[in-house]
Amino acid sequence: MSRWLVPTLYIVFLLLPIYWLLNMSFKTTNEILGTFALIPLEFTLDNYIKIFTDPAWYRGYINSILYVVINTVISVSFALPAAYAFSRYRFLGDKHLFFWLLTNRMAPPAVFALPFFQLYAAIDLFDTHIAVALAHCLFNIPLAVWILEGFMSGVPKQLDEMAYIDGYSFPRFFVKIFMPAVASGIGVAAFFCFMYSWVEMLLSKTLTSVAAKSIAATMTRTASTAGYELGLLAAAGALTIIPGAIVIYFVRNYIARGFSLGRV
Amino acid sequence: MTHIHTTDLAFEDSAFNVLLGATLSGKTTLMRLMAGLEKPTSGEVWFSGQNVTSVPVQKRNIAMVYQEFINYPNFSVFENIASPLRVARVNQSEVSRRVQAIAELLNLSDLLDRDVSNLSGGQQQRTALARALVKEASLVLLDEPLANLDYKLREQLREELPRLFSKSGSTVVYATSEPEEALMLGGYTATLHEGRVVQYGKTIDIYRKPCNLECAKIFSHPPVNIATVSKSNNSISFDGVADWLCPDSLKDNRDGNYTVGIRPHHLTLSGAAANGYSVTVPGTVQLAEISGSGSVIHLQVQGNDWISESSGIHQFSIGEQVDVHMNLNGCLYFDSEGNAVY
Numbered sequence A: 001m002s003r004w005l006v007p008t009l010y011i012v013f014l015l016l017p018i019y020w021l022l023n024m025s026f027k028t029t030n031e032i033l034g035t036f037a038l039i040p041l042e043f044t045l046d047n048y049i050k051i052f053t054d055p056a057w058y059r060g061y062i063n064s065i066l067y068v069v070i071n072t073v074i075s076v077s078f079a080l081p082a083a084y085a086f087s088r089y090r091f092l093g094d095k096h097l098f099f100w101l102l103t104n105r106m107a108p109p110a111v112f113a114l115p116f117f118q119l120y121a122a123i124d125l126f127d128t129h130i131a132v133a134l135a136h137c138l139f140n141i142p143l144a145v146w147i148l149e150g151f152m153s154g155v156p157k158q159l160d161e162m163a164y165i166d167g168y169s170f171p172r173f174f175v176k177i178f179m180p181a182v183a184s185g186i187g188v189a190a191f192f193c194f195m196y197s198w199v200e201m202l203l204s205k206t207l208t209s210v211a212a213k214s215i216a217a218t219m220t221r222t223a224s225t226a227g228y229e230l231g232l233l234a235a236a237g238a239l240t241i242i243p244g245a246i247v248i249y250f251v252r253n254y255i256a257r258g259f260s261l262g263r264v
Numbered sequence B: 001m002t003h004i005h006t007t008d009l010a011f012e013d014s015a016f017n018v019l020l021g022a023t024l025s026g027k028t029t030l031m032r033l034m035a036g037l038e039k040p041t042s043g044e045v046w047f048s049g050q051n052v053t054s055v056p057v058q059k060r061n062i063a064m065v066y067q068e069f070i071n072y073p074n075f076s077v078f079e080n081i082a083s084p085l086r087v088a089r090v091n092q093s094e095v096s097r098r099v100q101a102i103a104e105l106l107n108l109s110d111l112l113d114r115d116v117s118n119l120s121g122g123q124q125q126r127t128a129l130a131r132a133l134v135k136e137a138s139l140v141l142l143d144e145p146l147a148n149l150d151y152k153l154r155e156q157l158r159e160e161l162p163r164l165f166s167k168s169g170s171t172v173v174y175a176t177s178e179p180e181e182a183l184m185l186g187g188y189t190a191t192l193h194e195g196r197v198v199q200y201g202k203t204i205d206i207y208r209k210p211c212n213l214e215c216a217k218i219f220s221h222p223p224v225n226i227a228t229v230s231k232s233n234n235s236i237s238f239d240g241v242a243d244w245l246c247p248d249s250l251k252d253n254r255d256g257n258y259t260v261g262i263r264p265h266h267l268t269l270s271g272a273a274a275n276g277y278s279v280t281v282p283g284t285v286q287l288a289e290i291s292g293s294g295s296v297i298h299l300q301v302q303g304n305d306w307i308s309e310s311s312g313i314h315q316f317s318i319g320e321q322v323d324v325h326m327n328l329n330g331c332l333y334f335d336s337e338g339n340a341v342y
Helices: A002-025 A029-034 A046-053 A055-088 A094-103 A110-122 A129-153 A157-166 A170-181 A183-199 A202-206 A215-225 A230-250 A255-259 B027-035 B077-087 B092-105 B121-134 B151-168 B179-185 B203-208 B213-218
Strands: B016-020 B062-065 B139-143 B171-176 B188-193 B196-202 B225-232 B235-238 B242-245 B256-262 B279-291 B294-301 B304-311 B321-326 B331-334
Touching (some): A029 A230, A046 A055, A046 A230, A055 A129, A055 A170, A055 A183, A055 A215, A055 A230, A094 A129, A110 A129, A110 A202, A129 A183, A129 A202, A129 A255, A157 B062, A157 B077, A183 A230, A202 A215, B016 B179, B027 B062, B027 B139, B121 B151, B171 B179, B179 B203, B188 B213, B196 B203, B196 B213, B213 B256, B242 B279
Parallel strands (some): B016 B171, B139 B171
Antiparallel strands (some): B225 B256, B235 B242, B256 B331
16 A cells, blocks of 8 residues: 555656646636636637647647757757767867867856847848757757767777778768667657757747747747637647657657766 | 787788787787777788788778677677678678578577577677678687687687688687687697787697797796706706706706796696606695696795696695605796796
8 A cells, every 4th residue: 555655646746737737728718717626617629629720829839840850850960970979089178078068058048049049130040940950959969969979888899890890881880880779879869859949948939930930939929919818828738748758758768868868 | 008019920821820818918909900900000010911001991801709799789690690791792692691601500590580689698709700700701800709608608619610710711810818728729829928929839839838938927827837946067956855857958058047837737746756757846735726627736845836737636735745746848947038948
């Protein structure tokens, strides 16, 4: 009995906000404001229907997914060779450079919002998907380099040498042998890039206005213009959980190593 | 950093060569230089009459097996073995035929479809060996390939290895730190000490006639027993406790002190002095170990730490005074510089 009690309580507390979000998303705004109920009394799908039919809403998701995917692809493809260099070669200042990468993650994104805004406005990148994707690289490339370096250092250097001895050229070795050998690392790095880019709000909100407006921006702006459409917001919030849940499923066995930045 | 000192070493072509030396003596570095995985700061590497110093690894037509079991983790056993052939663009039916043949030799036929990560250590190393064999490379480098295997597998593979490679006509270089392994593999041996090649020649010649004390030490396990003896005229005197006739090889050398080296199996404690065990010296037992069919006795003889290795199980108590019988045929003599005198 007591063996189950603590984990059960823990899970209940963890899931409570998520449950409440789902609960609200099936209610009308009037019911949310007027009554307190554990389940929706006037069950409605209107909130979801509104999101899937109104372009102002669903474009937010499309825009977000677009820049998140672009960011993930850029981050991982740049981090792969960088992480390989850090894990395999010794060069002047390598340890300092490696640590400096991590410090990029320590600054709050707000610090960079203004310079990015100015820069992108100057070169006509403002309000494009690539703008947000590039801005998020500032945080995601260092993270991906750290995660991948950890996974790569777990692969013995003799594997590289073995391949050269067998006659593999470097590019062929890297694609055919090395990348599959660190496939779980690539998956984890991609997941973390995806998640950070997906939940980041400040930069995406600052760097877009109409054409590439993110879902986070859509949600906040709706709240301020059309009063408090709480049911609609709850439905939109519930939907934002789904992409992360899908992606995490594929890397569920390696996720712990990702949090330790690939180090065992 | 490991350094290889000024070294001239020419391995016998198409033969089984052993690199024998303790850990950190430079075996691996020498192999990496031959493979082209490392560039020498000075000096040259030649293969079959060609200077290959600046030839990249990929172009050298070599194969290598590491001490750690290194295989391509995402390939099946078949693809692991086939990998050098795939890179060389050998056609599918030829790849299939050669891989099957090698797998047969190494008892891997039933495992070809398996994932390498699910194999035992012995099977993984067999796969690595198969990959080295299938390439029919002109130079095969084996860097202590059996060191991480359990002893039964090690003995079995050690027997098979020279046979496997003798058919291919490759020049094989096998690094090991165990003298017995060098003897069992036969062929040629180069002894290494602190980055220097001490001696190179037929394994059995080096074992019988090491060129100096260092080489004798490398090629003896348990370590060779050493003592100082003095020669005057035709007789050799060991600390006043024993005298024997000077061997022919030493007759013409000057009188004075020499170092005698005698391998543990040329010392016996049991029975009467017979069958060539003609010299007897007094000793004190320090430690007695029993190794299955034999006994290893650690002794104190005239202030020297000696070890005797003899067949049969003999029980001694620590501190016991014993007669140590020496076989003079097994004695090696070294001058004051440590060079062997024959």
